[in-house]
Amino acid sequence: MDLFDSVLSGFEVALAPENILWVFVGALIGMVIGVLPGIGPVPTITLLLPITYSLRPDSAIILLAGVYYGAMYGGTITSVLLKVPGEAASVVTVIDGYQMAKRGRAGSALGIAAIGSFIGGTVAILGLTFGAPVLARHALSFGPPEYTVLALLGILMVATLTTGSTIKAVIAAGAGLLLATIGIDQFVGVERFTGGVLQLTKGLDFVTLAMGLFGLGEIFYALDHRSRKTFAALPFNNVWPSRADIRESRWAILRGSVLGFGLGVLPGGSGTLASMASYTVERKAAKTPQRFGRGAIEGVAGPETANNAAATASFIPLLTLGIPTNAVMAVILGALMLQGVAPGPNLINEKPEVFWGVIDSMYLGNVLLLIMSIPLVGLFVKLVAVRESILAPVVVAVVMLGTYTIANTVFDMWIVIAFGLLGYLMRKTGFDPGPLLLAFVLGKILEESFRQSLRIFSGDILGFVERPISGTLVAVIALVAIVPVIMRLIRRRQPAAMIVPPEVTHQKEPADS
């Protein structure tokens, strides 16, 4: 089957009536939680896992993917009209988006964000359509050593590209790796770190971890910030950008698409990072950078395009290598596993309906979002008025019941509460929980393939360097470790280039990084 036939067969899956329904439901849920501050895509997707058990694998992932890119759309609306980023990837949109709204250009800001998101998403889907099969073909020859180095690279890049402190991300990743070892060691059969607790011998479930860290953790964190004023939305009229708006922002959209796609494919690259990088690039590229912060349309168009492109592109490593690159992808990996589908280079051949169905559904999802976002703006603005104190206990109840349905044990509910507290404390002390969850998921792959590799190499650790692909990846790791140091030196030379103050980057963030 050539590429064209494959893509067509994917559309047959994506355009099946029930899958159209799931794209719609997913995108709508995504937009709603994107609007609501305090609930990000990670807990939402995790909460939907019990529902996806009863669905076919393609429908399940189509629904969950819709939630993710829908959230990227939804977060914009509250950023522009209320100065409240609904989710992490829209934090920078607040800067110029709200200024535009204050100057009576809210419609232009929302419109250009919707159009940019659509273009960015579509460019990334095109990249996914053509790039993923090539990558999957190459990955077929990967053995345990390649997977070891790849997973290691993933964790390292997550730490490097995090929106918070790199050192703290490393610590969180270390903790995630340790948590992954709890339970019986598959190679030797010894109990590790169970403390004699029977329920821990099978290890921690990533669902309980995600529900705790991101579900309860974010609710606790939001409750702590509850002193917020009531929101008054700025007025907006026709949500459609003028021709001049489009002309002004077309290059920003183009650059945002490319940048977002590139950062989305990289491990650790997330919508949050892509939007921040795009804002920096737009400011640098502008002839009159002083307009930024005072309602420059490129400051909305670029980041909003980039975060959608990145969200879509991050499916590439997951679907082709089986390696999740951010917390959301880690949860979607879990969803695939629960369905008995192992993502990796074989997915495209063994389950083409899942692979192409999911990719093609994204085309549809982006069109739906573009159509829905404009008429629903008014409704979404009202949603923000729901008080957090009412929302919080409802979310807690749903999280706890959802956790129970995973394995029917009350013990897991206690684990969720414990990780909820940990997630809150981590966010409060400036640790991003994202690297922890990701390292937890990658940790199992990493340890297994590392130990298998050691057997293949009979203990010779240089074996990693001697194989061509893993050797190249080791070189990339070395690069990743050095580049940030150089970047830091450059940054030190021009401190004015830092536009996003660190207080912003670490506080509102990352349900998705």
Place this chain on the structure above:
Amino acid sequence: MTDLPEDDPPPATTTGRLIAAAVPLIVGAAALVNSILLGVGSLTDPGAGLWPAGASCLMILGSVLLLPRLRSMHDGERFGGVGLRTIGLSLVFAGVFVILFGGMGSWPGTGFEWATALMLALWLKLIGGESWLMTAAVSVGVTAGLHLLFIELLKAPIPHTIG
């Protein structure tokens, strides 16, 4: 960088940051000791403790690097009295929910409806400060909604008293 949320809590104190760096150091060290006790083995024949020992070292290394930077870092937030009270109450209510839901081993659980309604009511009244009417309406309404979703629609095997 003009219009950013103004209600951000004050940054963490140096002591707070010190604790945030010391805790992973202690956890990492404890895990390292345990890993070594598990048996590290050799590279040709890795023991159960080799991998966790590596992960522990990562935590220790990170914490050690963090310590000298404490003063220059500006992330982290100060813990406030109101916030701590809210989080404390939230944890208690979540715990009450689990105890009522699952029982404590010695007595059977009550089914999720009562546990959910009570947790919601406690939360709405004591943390949210909602009116009695709002409290009653939301807790009963949401419980009914969850019953419909989990029991009727998803047929989830959750212990329930109604239906």
